[in-house]
Amino acid sequence: MRTLVISAVCFRDEQDRILTVRKRGTSKFMLVGGKLEPGEDPATAAVREVAEEVGLEIRLDELELLGTFDSDAANETDTRIASTVYLAPLPEGATPEAAAEIAELAWLDPATASARDDLAPLLQHHVIPVLDGL
Secondary structure (H helix, E strand, O other): OEEEEEEEEEOEOOOOOEEEEEEOOOOOEEOEEEEOOOOOOHHHHHHHHHHHHHOOOOOHHHOEEEEEEEEEOOOOOOEEEEEEEEEOOOOOOOOOOOOOOEEEEEEEOHHHHHHOOOEOHHHHHHHHHHHHOO
C-alpha cells in the first residue's frame, strides 16, 4: 500500500459550512488541497493548492493547524494519505471558483455529513469530528 503526503485547507462560511471540491472524474467531495511537490513544506503546499484549485490567494500566516491525519485515500485504491489540514479564513470579498482539476465546488453543512456517502474519508472521519469539538 502506498502513502501520499498531502496538505488541505478547510474554509468555513458565515453559516459554518465547509468548502468542498470534487475533482474531475471522481465522485467524492473533499477539502481543497493536494500533494506536496518535492522540497515543499505542508503550509506552502496548502497556499499553492488553494490558488490553483479555487483561485483564492491566502497567506502563510493565515493558516491555523487543524491537525495531522492518516486516512484512506478518497479516489485511489490501496492508497493511504498522510495529511496536514489547516483552517483559513475566506479572503474578504473573494469567491472561490473551480479551476485546474476541480469539476465542482459545494458548501457542506456538517450537520448533514453523516447521511452522505460522497465525502472523502479524511473529511468525514477526521476533519468534521475535530471541527465539532471546536
